[in-house]
Amino acid sequence: MTSSGTNPAGLPGSAAWELLLPAASAPARARGRFLQTALREAIRAGRLAPGTRLPSSRELAQDLGVSRGLVTEAYEQLTAEGYLRSGRGAGTWVGGAVRAAAPRARDLAPRPHGLRVDFVPGSPDLSLFPRAAWATAQREVLAGLPHHDLGYPDPRGLPRLRSALAELLARRRGVVADPERLVIVSGVAQAAALLGSVLHARGVREIGVEDPGSPQHDALYAAAGLRTVPLPLDAEGLAPGPLHASGVRAAVTTPAHQYPTGIACSPGRRARLLDWARSVDGLLLEDDYDGDFRYDRAPVGALQGLDPERVAYTGSVSKSLAPGLRLGWLLVPESLTDAVVERKRTMDLGHPSLDQAVFARFLECGEYDRQLRRCQRAYRERRDALVAALAEHFPHARVSGIAAGLHAIAELPDRYGPESRFLRRAAAAGVALRPLSACTHPAGGTWPATAGPPPGDEPGVRLVLGYAHLPAARIREGVRVMAEATAE
Known part of the structure; x- marks a missing residue:
């Protein structure tokens, strides 16, 4: 490196020059890619400023100890991308289109900081996630998964998972679970978005929500074009009088363990809610977010089991395994099945097949019950x-x-x-x-x-x-x- 601040190849300053040196020691097949990446990052970071003239391909190749063709290819690629500009007989220059370094990714996950x-x-206890059992299920699935299962899946979900999940929900939650009407979703939030979108397409503009209730409901249903109507509770659950008076034809409820009050919907109130749904040709969306966790007695069965054509049922593994898995389910009445499945297809073409297969194996071998x-x-x-x-x-x-x-x-x-x-x-x-x-x-x-x-x-x-x-x-x-x- 010369004392004037330029290196033998003519690059200004030592920082930009040293950035290119790893390309020379990279494996032979990777040197071109390393050189392109180093030049690109130096330009983005401003270490090679706009208007800087680069050495000729012959000079840079000689100083780095690489072939001239490798340098020429790097110059041509970055010129095509707009990082460099060149002209016949005028040399190669850093272009002026790049203004700032590429932004670094931030973590916006809702994690508390600085709290005692x-x-x-x-949130559940994420340390209880069964890593060893899940890893075993993954290995077994990868060893035996047919190649065609890695293609675009049935938008409802893998038949294997829907069958295993239907058996579990019928056994543990008293649900009338037809696998053909079960849709695998990325959590209850997507289930709400799917159902809200289908209801909106059928002319519904309002949906009742429990008050107090989940603060997330308003934004979820607003995204589907529905206005939320707050409905009060009493000691037995969602109050039927205000529900009838509201004029809504769809309502969200958490009958097994109301969020946040902790009320369990009484048997009489369950019957009255279903009477309301039948009388207005309406629909109840049952959010069974923690229905498996009852500590003083056996969990009460799901509302859906009393009238599968008036209740859409949803749940997930967010409280039992981990919310980061983004695995849930939506069981819909027959009259809504085709529309919900088609909306799921257009939304994301179906849930990831490998995750579904692992969860199916987890259910089949009894690990989820454990x-x-x-x-x-x-x-x-x-x-x-x-x-x-x-x-x-x-x-x-x-x-x-x-x-x-x-x-x-x-x-x-x-x-x-x-x-x-x-x-x-x-x-x-x-x-x-x-x-x-x-x-x-x-x-x-x-x-x-x-x-x-x-x-x-x-x-x-x-x-x-x-x-x-x-x-x-x-x-x-x-x-x-x-x-x-x-x-x-």
Whole structure:
């Protein structure tokens, strides 16, 4: 390298020159690709500025110890892409079209940072994912998967998976499960989008949602062109009077374990909801998001089993295995099957075949049942730990809802309010919480985008506490820290 700041080949500065050196030591077949990549990245990063004249192909080849043809090919390729420009007898120059380095990918996954304890509900314990059993299923599937199963799949899903899943849902959830009406989807969100799109195409413009309920419903159904209508609850579930008065012909419900209140829909209320659907020629969408996890008795069967033609049923492995698998199912009435399947086809041409085959194997060999039992034991113990910790640190607090699922409602005495102050103090101590008010549909018809708007100054505090993703020791620590931070 010369003292004037240019190298023997004429490249300005040592940084750009040194960037090309790995191309010379790369394997012979890869040298051309390495040289093109190095030049491209140097131009993007600004180390080779627009207007910089590059050495001739002969000079650069000599200095790098590579063939001239390799350099000529690299120059021609980057000229065709617009990184370089050249003219007969005028040399090769860095073009002026590239203005900035290529952006680096960011991770926008919703992961909390800087917290001591995160009680926000919605996630299972990802450390319980059965890696060894899943890997075994993958190996067995890859060893025996027919080549044609790697082609475009049936948009409903692989027949093998739909058959195994239908057997599981009938056995565990009391569902009337016809594999021909079962569609494999990438989670409950896609199931809602599919069904919402089909309903919109049939003239439906509104859909009822439970209030309080999932804050995500408004955005999901708005994307399908449907306006959400909040419907209140009572002690038995979705209140039938307001449902009839609303004028909607489709409604979303979580009858096995209402989110977030924890109510289990009574037998009488189930019958009245189905009577409503029949009377208005309507449809109920049953979100069975955690129906397998009941701790005080056997889980109550799905609503769909009482009238398969008035209930569309959906669930997923997001709470039992991992949400990152993006595996779920939608079981639809016969009158909607063809339209839902065609919409699934146009949306993504079907769910990934290999993932479906692995899950099918996981069901067939009994591993999924074992996983559900494992999660059932762990989550029951964690709920017990939460209830005990609340009783110790927040005397007279009340945990409402049935003993089920992955979250619980904690109602604290009035002396801990107002809620806004309680939440500020807990957050300052590093404890993330979701108030029940964040799950309530506000006046004006839009759900909160995050954990909710600043809650009102009502005297009591009602919290939706997620516990499944936390070990018992962390639960006890979190409740203690929350109590210390919010004590007068």
